[in-house]
Amino acid sequence: MNRLRGLAHEGVIALLLAGVMGYAAWAEPGFAAASTQLELATHAFELALLALPMTFIIIAGGIDLSVGSTMALSAVVLGLLHRAGVPVAVGMLAAVIVGGAAGAVNGWFVSRARIHPLIVTLSTMALYRGLAEGISLGRPVSGFPEGFQQVAAGSIANVPTPVVMLIVAAVIAWLVLSRGVAGLWVYTIGGNEMAARYCGVPVERVQRWLYTASGLAAGWAGVMFAARRNTAKADIGAGIELEVITAVVLGGVSIFGGRGTILGTVLGVALIHELREFVSWHWSRDELILVVIGVILVASVLLNNLASRRRG
Amino acid sequence: MRGARASLAGGATGGRARATLLVLLLLAVVAGVSAVNPAFLAWGNLGELLARSAPVIIVGCGMTFVVLTGEIDISVGSLLGLLAALMGVLASPQHLGWPTAAVAAATLAAGAAAGLINGLLVTVGRVPSIIATLAMLTILRGGTEFVMAGRWITDLPPGLRELGTGRWLGVPWCLWAAGGVAGLSLLVARRTAAGLKVYAVGGSEEAATLARVSVGRVKLAAFTMTGLLTGVAALVSVPQQSVVESGIGVGFELVVVTAVVVGGTAIRGGTGGIVGTVAAALLLGSIRTALVFLDLGEAATYWERAIQGAFILAAVLADHVAAARRPGPARAIGAMP
Numbered sequence: 134m135n136r137l138r139g140l141a142h143e144g145v146i147a148l149l150l151a152g153v154m155g156y157a158a159w160a161e162p163g164f165a166a167a168s169t170q171l172e173l174a175t176h177a178f179e180l181a182l183l184a185l186p187m188t189f190i191i192i193a194g195g196i197d198l199s200v201g202s203t204m205a206l207s208a209v210v211l212g213l214l215h216r217a218g219v220p221v222a223v224g225m226l227a228a229v230i231v232g233g234a235a236g237a238v239n240g241w242f243v244s245r246a247r248i249h250p251l252i253v254t255l256s257t258m259a260l261y262r263g264l265a266e267g268i269s270l271g272r273p274v275s276g277f278p279e280g281f282q283q284v285a286a287g288s289i290a291n292v293p294t295p296v297v298m299l300i301v302a303a304v305i306a307w308l309v310l311s312r313g314v315a316g317l318w319v320y321t322i323g324g325n326e327m328a329a330r331y332c333g334v335p336v337e338r339v340q341r342w343l344y345t346a347s348g349l350a351a352g353w354a355g356v357m358f359a360a361r362r363n364t365a366k367a368d369i370g371a372g373i374e375l376e377v378i379t380a381v382v383l384g385g386v387s388i389f390g391g392r393g394t395i396l397g398t399v400l401g402v403a404l405i406h407e408l409r410e411f412v413s414w415h416w417s418r419d420e421l422i423l424v425v426i427g428v429i430l431v432a433s434v435l436l437n438n439l440a441s442r443r444r445g
Numbered sequence: 446m447r448g449a450r451a452s453l454a455g456g457a458t459g460g461r462a463r464a465t466l467l468v469l470l471l472l473a474v475v476a477g478v479s480a481v482n483p484a485f486l487a488w489g490n491l492g493e494l495l496a497r498s499a500p501v502i503i504v505g506c507g508m509t510f511v512v513l514t515g516e517i518d519i520s521v522g523s524l525l526g527l528l529a530a531l532m533g534v535l536a537s538p539q540h541l542g543w544p545t546a547a548v549a550a551a552t553l554a555a556g557a558a559a560g561l562i563n564g565l566l567v568t569v570g571r572v573p574s575i576i577a578t579l580a581m582l583t584i585l586r587g588g589t590e591f592v593m594a595g596r597w598i599t600d601l602p603p604g605l606r607e608l609g610t611g612r613w614l615g616v617p618w619c620l621w622a623a624g625g626v627a628g629l630s631l632l633v634a635r636r637t638a639a640g641l642k643v644y645a646v647g648g649s650e651e652a653a654t655l656a657r658v659s660v661g662r663v664k665l666a667a668f669t670m671t672g673l674l675t676g677v678a679a680l681v682s683v684p685q686q687s688v689v690e691s692g693i694g695v696g697f698e699l700v701v702v703t704a705v706v707v708g709g710t711a712i713r714g715g716t717g718g719i720v721g722t723v724a725a726a727l728l729l730g731s732i733r734t735a736l737v738f739l740d741l742g743e744a745a746t747y748w749e750r751a752i753q754g755a756f757i758l759a760a761v762l763a764d765h766v767a768a769a770r771r772p773g774p775a776r777a778i779g780a781m782p
Binding site for chain 1: 765
C-alpha cells in the first residue's frame, strides 16, 4: 500500500516533468536536444549527488543540513593542500576523507548522543562553514592543474564524466535501498525507531553509516565543484542543503520518514533542474522559477494529504 | 487543565536552568573581554553589539512561541528580504514614494499575512511546518528577486532612515523595539492564558485538546505573530543601511533558530522560553565583537562562525549529558518537529 501511494506521487511528478520537456521540445528544439541536455546535466551534479544520501537519511527519519558546509570545507582543504604543493590526487583523497569525517561526527551525535538530527546538523552547518572560513581566511584558491579540471570537464563515450558518475551513484543507491536488507533497515527505522530496535535492526550503525555517506558525497561534491569552477572558496554550496531537501521531498519522500524511493528523488531533482535550466534558457530571467518550485512543493504535499484523507 | 499546568511547570524549569547558564556565560564573556580591553565596555560598543542582535531577538521571540508549540518557521530570512524590497519600492521617491507611516503599516501587514499563510498551511493544510516554511522560503526569495530585478534601491527617504538610525532618549529605535518585544513576549509566556496554551500544546497536543485548547488556533497565532515580528525587525533594521538589495536576510532564519535552540527551547516543543532566546542571541552576537576587542589580529574574525558552531554543539552536548543523568527516557522517540 505504501509502495503504491509512493508510486502514485512519482507518476504525478513524472507527468509534470514530461509536460515541461514536451513544451521545451516544442518551444526550444535546441534546448531539448540530447547534446544540450547532457551538457546542462553537469550543472545539477552537486544537487543530484547530495540528494541520494539525503533520500536515505530522510526515509530513516533524519535530516542533514550540513551538506553545503561540508562541501565548502572539503573544497577548501583541497585548495589549501594544492597551494602547499601537495599532489592534487592526494588532496582529492584528503577532501573526501574530511567530508566523511564531518559526516561521521554528525552520525555520532545522532546515533550515540541521540540528539535530534535537525539540531546536530544545524550546529555543524555553522561549525563546518566556520572551519572552512577560518582555515582559508575567507580567501579563494584557484589555478588548479589542467588534469584536475578534466575530472569534471572530461567525457566517457561522449557522455560527460559527471553524468556517468551520477548514473552509477543513482543505480547503486537504488540497489541498496530497494534490493537489500540495508534498505529494509532504513525504512524500518523511519517507520518506527523503537520497533526497529526491538526487531534487532542495528539502528545506531545504520544511522552512523547514513550520515558518513552523506559527508563522503558532500566531500566529493566539493571536489567536483572546485574542478568545474577551477576555484575553491569557503562560501561554496551555501543554501544547497535546502535545495536538496526540496528536491527529495518533491520526489515523494516523507519528511516524517518511512516512505520514499530513489526513483522519486531522481524525478524530483530532474524536475527542479529542467524547470530552472529551461526558464533561464527561454526567458533569460529566472527569479520566478523559485516561486514555481515553492508552489509545486507545497501543492504536492497538499494533494498527497487530500488523497490520503479521501482514502480514509 | 491540570495536564497543561504540569507541562507549563516542566517547561519553565527546563528552560530556566539553561537561561541562567547563558546569562552567566554572557557576563563571563563581557567580564573576560573587558578585562583584556576595557574599551569593550564603552557605551557605544555595547550599543552596537545590542543593535546587531536586535533583529535576532525580535524575530526570535516569535520563533520561540512557534518552536514551543512543536513547529518551526524557516521562512523568516526570506520574509525579511521580501519586506526589505517592499519597503524600498514603496518608500523610494523614484518608485512609489509612500509616506513613512503608510510604508510601516504595509510592512507590518505583509509580514503578518505571510505568517498567517504559513500558519494556515500547517494547521488547515496539515503540511509539516518544515516543508511549508521551506516552500515559503523559496517562494518569498523568488518574489524578492522578481521585485528587485537585480537593482539596488539607494534613495530611502529620510523619514524612513530615521527608523534605522534615529534615537529616542539616546537609545536607537531597534533597541526600544527589541526590549519592548522581549518584555511583552515574556509577559505573554509567563503571565497569560495564551502563554499557558502555547506550553500546553507543545507539551501534549492530545492533553491540550482534552483541556479544550484549540491547537490549530494557538499555532496559527504563533506563526502570524512571527510574521508580524519579522515586519517589526525589517522596519528597525533595514533602514540602518542606505541600500536595499535582494540579498538581505539570506541565512537569517538559521541564526534565529540557532538562538532559540541554544536558548534552551526544545525542538519538540513544550519546554524553554524567552529569556534563554534573548540571552543566546546576545551571546552569539557578542562573539564577533569579542574577537575584535581581544586584538588577536585580523585573522581571528574569520573564526567567528567556527566558534559559534562549536559553542552550539557544546550547548547541545551539555543538554545530552544533563539528560543522561536524569532518570527516565533520554528523549521521545518517533516524534518529528
